Amino acid sequence: MILNALSITMIFIGALSALLAIWGGISSLILYRKWKRTATPEEKTSLEDRSYLVLLIMVIVLLIRLINWPLFYVTLQSFISDIEGAMCIFGVTQVKVGLTRFLEFLKPTNFFLIGGWLMLHVLDRATKTSPLMRKKLLLLSIISLFVLIDSMGDIFLMIGIAPESLVSCCTTVTDILNRPTRTTPESIFGPEYAQSLQVLFFITHLALMGFIGVTLKFRIFRRLILGLLSLFAVLNAFVFLLSQIEVFAPRMMHLPFHHCLYCLWQYVPDSIVMFLLFILGTFSVGWGFTTELFGRQGEAADLLPGYLRKIYWFAFFFLSAFLIMLIIHLLVD
Amino acid sequence: MKQIFHDEISPTNDENLPHPPSPLMGEGEGGGEYRLISPHLNPPPQGGRRFSGDIFFVFMWILFLPLILVMLVFGCKKSDAPGRCDYDGVKIEPIYAVYFTLQEGTEKKFCSIVCASLSFPELKSRIKEVIVVDERSGTKINASQALFVESEVVTVPHNKNRIHVFGKREDAEKHLKRFNGRWIENPFF
Structure with missing residues (x-):
């Protein structure tokens, strides 16, 4: 175990949130099961009081879990100097490969679920009769399971993670010629795949922003x-990941043959x-959909269009801000 | 049944009495029975204000633009540190360094034989000379005159480089016997 302020914080947050x-x-x-069965007003009041306490505490826990995702990477970064052979976070992830990879998939999943639930909670809080309470409680119990595992x-x-572990770092994995991020686009676009991938990314990203813009302009908030x-x-995120690894990261790092995203974060903070x-832009698009999916009920349905517009404006802002940053980087570099 | 908040009903403000439609009731509703509920349960929605996406978008940009610009100013600074490997950006240990002198006169430097040989196929046509370092004496020599040995000893841990460079045969043989090594050909041939 490597003891530093960050690892202690991670363990403390982990134990508390578990x-x-x-x-x-x-x-x-329990509250979900009792919510509809309650008969007397006294029982109903007691149930409401308890549910608000549960929600209050769980909102704080979920907010902490949102922050936990970046904290996880900051902590791994702090371990680099203690792991022999690690030059970036990739090296640290090689100490416990299976568990780290599992957590790297679980954390964005949790981030999305928690964000979606919080959107629903905010919508429900704006109503007078809490029509989404049952759904919220059921979803909260499911998310709690994810939080517990995380x-x-x-x-x-x-x-x-033991100190002085000997690992090999990203060079031996992310830069080999038969890496999947190279072979997949190469099989589609041919040897000059990098240029095509770059163009494809800009097309899909601008198209996504355009579709969000049209949705906002004409207020088409239909589920389909x-x-x-x-x-x-999701498709755009996939193209983003490929293009970042193969095209943009090497250019921004000034290392044309190196394709490690962890090194990118290190060299270009x-x-x-x-x-x-x-991530926020892409997740906001998903959160808009989940809010529509679960939030169209009773009184909340009247407030839903206004909330969806806010969420999609957020998505539009985040995606456009990302695009501007990327373009400036490419022009300056 | 419709609901209004008791905050809205005051003896001095008759306008808040349930004249349908109330601003809190939503469009198209009017008349019917009213019920008082506690405003503490859920705060009343901001029904009177309409959200303007355009203003919100401009506001977000005003808020985030300085932050993004500051980030870009620091992020776009060219980060070619002098002792940094041109393949993976790692700090170079001079004793294990490899240098490619290119046709146009520029130089590429690498932290190990592994990084240099990974870059070699891409740069081969532009390379004029490959310089390696004798790890015994630390002197720079041309790769064509150097001896290469692969052994159990790792020189650069992050890419597990086990290839060692020697300028003299007796040094190479000594290392080869001591660390269970074998001769290998010049990787930059």
Whole structure:
């Protein structure tokens, strides 16, 4: 175990959120089951009071888990000097490959689920009768399970990473000729795949922004349209990842043969802001869809269009800010 | 049944009495029975204000633009540190360095034989001379005159480089015997 301020913080947050996730998950499941059955006004009041306490505490836990995603990478970054052979976060991830990879997939999933739930919570809070309360409680109990797994994973990882471990770093994996990020686009676009990938990324990204703009302009907040928009955002994210690894990261780092995104964050720190903007923009598109999916009920349905417009304006802003940062980088570099 | 908040009903403000439609009731609703509920349960929605996306977008830009610009100013600075490997950006240990002198007169430097040989195929047509360092004496020699040995000893841990460079045969043989090595050909041939 490598002991520093960040690893201790990660373990503390992990332990605290694991305990509260167990309590919050069970409580919200019980409240969900009781919500409709309650007969007397006294019972109803007691149930409401308890549900607001559960929601209040769980909102704080979920907000902490949102911050936990970047904190996870900051902590891994702090371990680099203690791991022999690690020159970036990639090297640290090689100490416990399976667990780290699992957490690297789980954390964005949790971020999306928590963000979506918070959107729904904000919408429900704006109503007078809380028509989404049952859905919120059920979703909260599911998310609590994810939070619990994530928190336990953090604790095991922090304890499991031994100092002085010998690993090989990104050069031996991300730069080999038969890496999937190269062979996949090369099989489609041919040897000059990098140029095509770059053009494809700009087309899909601008198209996504255009579709969001049209949705906002004409206020088309139909479930099918928003679902398709989310799927397109996922496709754009896939093209983004490929183009970042193969084209943009080497250019921004001034290392034309190196394709490691962790090294990019290390050598070009403002790329972290770029990635954050892209993630928030893409997730906002998904959050718009999930809010429409679960929020169209009772009184909340009347407020929904206004909230969807806010969410999609956020998405439009984040995606355009990311694009401007990327273009400036490419022009200056 | 319609709901209004008791905050809105005051003896001095008759306009707030349930004249349909109330601003809190939503469009198209009017008349019917009213019920008072606590405003503390959920705060009343901002029904009177309409969200303007354009203003919001401009506001977000005003808020974030300085931050983005500051980030870009620092981020776009050319980060070609003198002792940095031209392949993966790692700090170079001079004893294991490899240098490519290109036709146009510029030089590419690498932290190890591994990084240099990964870059070699791409730069081959532009390379005029490859310079390596004798790890025994630290002197720079032409790669064509150097001896290469692969052994159990790792020189650069992050890419597990096990290839060693020697200027003299006796140094290379000594290392070869001591660390279970084998002769390898010049990787830059």
